[in-house]
Amino acid sequence: MAAEKMPWRTARIGAIAPVTPRVKSFRFEGLEGRHRAGQHVEVRLTAPDGYSAQRSYSIASAPGDAAGLELMIEGLEEGEVSSYFAGIAEVGDEVELRGPIGGSFVWSPEDEGPVLLIGGGSGVVPLLSMLRARFSARSETPMLLIYSVRNAAEAIAREELQIRARDEPGFDLTLLTTREGATAGRRVDRVMIETALDHVGKPRHVFVCGSNGFVGSVSDLLVDASVKPSIIRTERFGG
Structure with missing residues (x-):
């Protein structure tokens, strides 16, 4: 299924942890199904005025990880999406995700x-x-x-x-x-x-x-x- 035909799903941030001085780990709840190692998801943020921004992030977790799907996101000064995750996102926040995406860069x-x-x-x-x-x-x-x-x-x-x-x-x-x-x-x-x-x-x-x-x-x-x-x-x- 092409990415643009995949539905956007709401996922809740279940955990946040530092990985490096610039990278944080985010675990998401509310996402059913399995991915393949190497795939990515698209993340979309929408402001109250309707403006939205989206970015693709590779999945770090193994397929079927009981702790939830994990993204490791680097904070970039000019990144509309990454800056939210770097300094604003909190456990319990809900964001929209679409995927998993990708069929060639995968290994099982x-x-x-x-x-x-x-x-x-x-x-x-x-x-x-x-x-x-x-x-x-x-x-x-x-x-x-x-x-x-x-x-x-x-x-x-x-x-x-x-x-x-x-x-x-x-x-x-x-x-x-x-x-x-x-x-x-x-x-x-x-x-x-x-x-x-x-x-x-x-x-x-x-x-x-x-x-x-x-x-x-x-x-x-x-x-x-x-x-x-x-x-x-x-x-x-x-x-």
Whole structure:
């Protein structure tokens, strides 16, 4: 079903929690049905005068999560929707959501692997949903996540990802901090891609999510490393 034909549904904010200095987690109640890991929803806010604004956000929670559908929203100074969530939204507020949306950038445990995940900044959110889906299914499908972020404080779900890499068989994490530490000044490059491919093996699925520039650069590197374009799935945001 096309997104524009999906009905808008009212959902209640059931919980709010900080994730990073700029990102908050929002759990929503009143949404029935299951999504697929990697999908997103549209959020619409309507002012008393009838003016409305809407924005798409990737789903962070695993399908069927009993705690409710989770969005991780970064507060942006000029964002009409994100500024509401950053400084105004409270538990109990109701907002309109439409979805889940998306049929190509998705992974389910039955899809198996190996799987290579590459995320930049908040682009890790739909990849986090895939990792959580893997855990919920008690899957040991080989997965490797390369996560590029400016600094450790801005890394979404950093502690969770590190614990998963430590405790979950078959999952490995490469955390690249581009503005601090030993990797300052480095970007996802050919060596990193080739090392990841050597480690995870010939991937069955590759998912890349981040800004336009990040996704374009990483996709080129993957193709240069002889990864078939047909298995590379991308999601882009921003400029």
